[in-house]
Amino acid sequence: MTRIPSKDEILAWISENPTLTSKRDIAKAFAIKGSDRIDLKRILRELEAEGHLTKRKKTYRDPDKLPPVAVLEVSEISPDGDLFARAREWQGEGESPRILFVAKPGDPALKEGDRILCRMTEVDGDDYSYEARLIRRIGQTAHRILGVFRKGAEGGRVVPIDKGADKEWMVPDGATDGAKDGELVEAQQTGAKPRMGLPRARIVARLGDPGAPRAVSLIAIHQHGIPDDFPDQVIAEADAMKPAGLKGREDLRHLPLVTIDPADARDHDDACYAHADDSPNNPGGFVIWVAIADVAHYVTPGSALDREARRRGNSTYFPDRVVPMLPDRLSGDLC
Incomplete structure (x- = not known):
């Protein structure tokens, strides 16, 4: 009679051979044949019932470990x-x-x-x-949509804002995330798309009043995945910045530089100044000064600010807002 391995021996084999975990593999490893496989099957079931193994189709593995x-x-x-x-x-x-x-x-x-x-x-x-x-x-992953939530007797539905979307989405009671009727929401498909009837979804984000002036910008930001908030590490790094001093710099504050920004602007464009060139090599010519912010003084290579700026690539402008590439401490103050 073939010796049946102990539970510990079976668990050790599965741990050491994660790609050979079917009942057939285990039986072959311990030379178990014929009717003795009935005892092996019983032990595997006991290990499964005790939580040491989980069965996936025809293989067994430790439930607290991922498969190969x-x-x-x-x-x-x-x-x-x-x-x-x-x-x-x-x-x-x-x-x-x-x-x-x-x-x-x-x-x-x-x-x-x-x-x-x-x-x-x-x-x-x-x-x-x-x-x-x-x-x-x-x-x-599951399809997501942006739309207006309409409350119903048992949950509600989401009316997509995309003109190309021809179907509403049904939201069951308990999957509304507390959304109010008429709110702009983001919903995620749940389950397979049915052949008939409305697809089912759950609310994953509530975005406020779609009729508000900011709605257009919010919709664009949301649909295009534009990051509109900064990680804590990036904010902390920006907040710790101090104004650049004059050490190692030439003081040009006597130049009457001008910008074309309105008086209340915080994010200034390049400042300019032009004056006649007195060089004999440039008769009738001018010298143009262009003053730009020294962003590199604050955003150093490899810093959290540098990594976030690379991830964003640019500032994004809307009629009512700007999604900046750098936190406000830099984009609206120091730079």
């Missing part, structure tokens, strides 16, 4: 530009482990919400437990 290949969702991009992800399926205790995505040359650019199939490696990182390497990108 997993579907992930990009969950955040750190101020340093690192991508972190979460497992789409997690059956262990506590929160899903944090996963660092390790890109290789040729990988596509990823953003928050992308779903990816990755090979997993368990590591002992400072703030993450796994590293993931891309096999392929498999698409984005």
